[in-house]
Amino acid sequence: MANERGLTAERSGLAAEQEVVDGLYTRLDELRGEADDRLGAIRKEGPSGSPQNRSERDAFATLYEDRIAQLDAVEDRLCFGRLDLRDGDRFYVGRIGLSDAEHVPLLTDWRAPAARAFYSATAANPGPVVNRRHLTTQGRRVTAVEDDVLDVDALREMGADEALAGEGALLAALGARRTGRMGDIVATIQAEQDAVIRAPMTGALVVQGGPGSGKTAVALHRAAYLLYHHREQLESRGVLLIGPSRTFLRYIDHVLPSLGETGAVSTTLAGLVPGVDVTAVEPDGSAEIKGRTLMSDVIKAAVRERQRVPRADKEIRIDGRTVVIKRSDVKDAQGRARREGRPHNEARASFAKDMIGRLTKQLVEQLEVYSDEDRIELERDVRDDRNVRIAINLCWLPITPQQLLRDLFSKPHLLDHAARMLPEHERDLLLRPSAAPFTEADVPLLDEAAELLGEMPGGRGRRPDEPSDEEIQYAKDVLDTFGDGGMVTAEALAARMKGGTARLSVAERARSDRTWTYGHVVVDEAQELSPMAWRMLMRRCPTRSFTIVGDVAQTTSVAGTRWWPETMDPLFQTGWELRELTISYRIPAAVADAAQTYARAARLPVSELRAARELDDATASTRHRDPIATAAGIAHRHADAFAGGDGGLVAVIAPPRLHGALRKALGTPAIDVYTARESKGLEFDVAVVVEPAEIAERPGDLYVALTRPTRRLEVVHAEPLPQGLAL
Numbered sequence: 001m002a003n004e005r006g007l008t009a010e011r012s013g014l015a016a017e018q019e020v021v022d023g024l025y026t027r028l029d030e031l032r033g034e035a036d037d038r039l040g041a042i043r044k045e046g047p048s049g050s051p052q053n054r055s056e057r058d059a060f061a062t063l064y065e066d067r068i069a070q071l072d073a074v075e076d077r078l079c080f081g082r083l084d085l086r087d088g089d090r091f092y093v094g095r096i097g098l099s100d101a102e103h104v105p106l107l108t109d110w111r112a113p114a115a116r117a118f119y120s121a122t123a124a125n126p127g128p129v130v131n132r133r134h135l136t137t138q139g140r141r142v143t144a145v146e147d148d149v150l151d152v153d154a155l156r157e158m159g160a161d162e163a164l165a166g167e168g169a170l171l172a173a174l175g176a177r178r179t180g181r182m183g184d185i186v187a188t189i190q191a192e193q194d195a196v197i198r199a200p201m202t203g204a205l206v207v208q209g210g211p212g213s214g215k216t217a218v219a220l221h222r223a224a225y226l227l228y229h230h231r232e233q234l235e236s237r238g239v240l241l242i243g244p245s246r247t248f249l250r251y252i253d254h255v256l257p258s259l260g261e262t263g264a265v266s267t268t269l270a271g272l273v274p275g276v277d278v279t280a281v282e283p284d285g286s287a288e289i290k291g292r293t294l295m296s297d298v299i300k301a302a303v304r305e306r307q308r309v310p311r312a313d314k315e316i317r318i319d320g321r322t323v324v325i326k327r328s329d330v331k332d333a334q335g336r337a338r339r340e341g342r343p344h345n346e347a348r349a350s351f352a353k354d355m356i357g358r359l360t361k362q363l364v365e366q367l368e369v370y371s372d373e374d375r376i377e378l379e380r381d382v383r384d385d386r387n388v389r390i391a392i393n394l395c396w397l398p399i400t401p402q403q404l405l406r407d408l409f410s411k412p413h414l415l416d417h418a419a420r421m422l423p424e425h426e427r428d429l430l431l432r433p434s435a436a437p438f439t440e441a442d443v444p445l446l447d448e449a450a451e452l453l454g455e456m457p458g459g460r461g462r463r464p465d466e467p468s469d470e471e472i473q474y475a476k477d478v479l480d481t482f483g484d485g486g487m488v489t490a491e492a493l494a495a496r497m498k499g500g501t502a503r504l505s506v507a508e509r510a511r512s513d514r515t516w517t518y519g520h521v522v523v524d525e526a527q528e529l530s531p532m533a534w535r536m537l538m539r540r541c542p543t544r545s546f547t548i549v550g551d552v553a554q555t556t557s558v559a560g561t562r563w564w565p566e567t568m569d570p571l572f573q574t575g576w577e578l579r580e581l582t583i584s585y586r587i588p589a590a591v592a593d594a595a596q597t598y599a600r601a602a603r604l605p606v607s608e609l610r611a612a613r614e615l616d617d618a619t620a621s622t623r624h625r626d627p628i629a630t631a632a633g634i635a636h637r638h639a640d641a642f643a644g645g646d647g648g649l650v651a652v653i654a655p656p657r658l659h660g661a662l663r664k665a666l667g668t669p670a671i672d673v674y675t676a677r678e679s680k681g682l683e684f685d686v687a688v689v690v691e692p693a694e695i696a697e698r699p700g701d702l703y704v705a706l707t708r709p710t711r712r713l714e715v716v717h718a719e720p721l722p723q724g725l726a727l
């Protein structure tokens, strides 16, 4: 009888909530219809009217398009909660705020202050809330309601556990099959996560948490939260989101739009330097050196090296007269140009102007001309003289960041000069052919160089006294051929000039993007960044407003962080704060235990981590002579079971040398094969980890690999398991 009464109440609860939710979707449809109509009307007007009218119309069209995109994006799970307050008030919480035509609020945005209690109220600390209701919907249909009764007496009577808010809704979300795209967690954000999401925007917030503790989810929701609360400030400067790889960015690219936000720029570190393609991986030895802060001094010295003083004074004939490029003049003019404090390529104009002035003066004195007109004419002659231009270029050579780096790492004499502070064996590690492709560790160096070099001449329209690309390339060739301080005759230079020229490849178009500064920067997998990479990010946000999430136990980069204070203190001094997330929402308890036991044995700095779920049969280990065929067989078995059921993702994580054989044995692109590093930040229903001892050459790599599955970890090996791993 009691049960029946319960069921009836549940059904009537559902029906009542369905009515409310229907009303919300009706309002959503109305708003979408209005925005559609307005956009249609604007488009109908066509491109007529004054330029001002047109640009106003364009602005409105963009506004309506954005609004429609926002309303479309919140269709799924528009409303997911209800709060009943002690004073009898009740309101619904959803992805966006909605009001009716009379401005009566219908739905409260999850980011609004009033909605905070939905995530933070507990039985011990209920605030004004007596009941929190979670609504589960499929499409527009309400399929379940679940109440957290926060009235302590009622709660005690029910003997309920208050550890996880909305446990049913949470466990349903955690148990859902993975699709390969990350979803938002807005309906089930937990209290410790909410505190991070809503933390004030000042300074740097560092969030340390074990695998699956929701760092990525929290970082994305915080970006949405900050955009909502500081819209004016952030919309003009933007929010930058840095992720470890393009695969990872694809994995998360759905989340912000589903939260109604399209205003963040997400990219990798390399994506911040336009025109640079990172295609190579380099040995740890050189990557580690390139990550050190002292590389900023190396780059500085390399740039400075392009400002040269000739070994001897040099005579140049102009229209039958001789002028002398004097070493003392060059030194003096360089000093003056440097004191202006502009970047190298931009300061070159001052140096060139100064030198042209000095040479003109020599002609003026020789010819004894006194009229301004004659003087101006002579100056033009000097400026237009090719030999003069070449000589000036040799003393102050404009150069792109890419070329600077290629030269620096391929020419021992340049490296010896610029990187004097490094021991010889470390300099040797940096040497590589000039045509070698760029690596990830080069990116911050390119950015540093771009900062010191500034715009290439002609980047924003060439001035008359600036050299052409051909002249620059030519002078560069000369320097490449003759090395340090190479003085060659004007005739030799001219002869080579005829031999054809190459254009410099400068990513000028995107230059203005490179120097853009953001209102807030969110960094994911932040433990991987080197000190040089941090320098690069600090330039992107002079206000030092950062959200930094990562796990120092998962660090795989040799130049990365193993202890936050070591990295953060020099960057932010006292302006940073550390928070921890302690519950893993991804991995089942048995996987968490196995991974943590291994990590502790390998002396990784693991944080405390509890798993939110216990699942049976969550781990398995198979030893076999043929790990390739065995792994492929196991992966197929799971994939087939998923195909026959309600879906799910299977992935294989293995050392790179086994990838070819594994792909062949799998025979289908439907099951992805990753290295441990490639799998970073991703998750799968089943992860098949092959030859863990080999992956464990870098213990952080194995820790990452073991913590990818949401349901089952399969370990396959021919070699013995690494120490500390027991399944």
Ligand SMILES: Nc1ncnc2c1ncn2[C@@H]1O[C@H](COP(=O)(O)OP(=O)(O)OP(=O)(O)O)[C@@H](O)[C@H]1O
Residues within 6 Å of the ligand: 170, 173, 174, 182, 183, 184, 185, 188, 189, 190, 193, 209, 210, 211, 212, 213, 214, 215, 216, 217, 218, 551, 554, 585, 586, 680, 681, 682, 683, 707
């Ligand atoms: N409060 C929550 N409600 C529902 N799902 C959650 C919640 N918190 C996290 N998750 C889910 O747990 C999984 C792991 O989250 P996430 O990838 O953000 O963790 P992470 O800490 O970044 O992990 P890693 O260190 O491995 O990169 C994701 O599927 C995420 O959606």
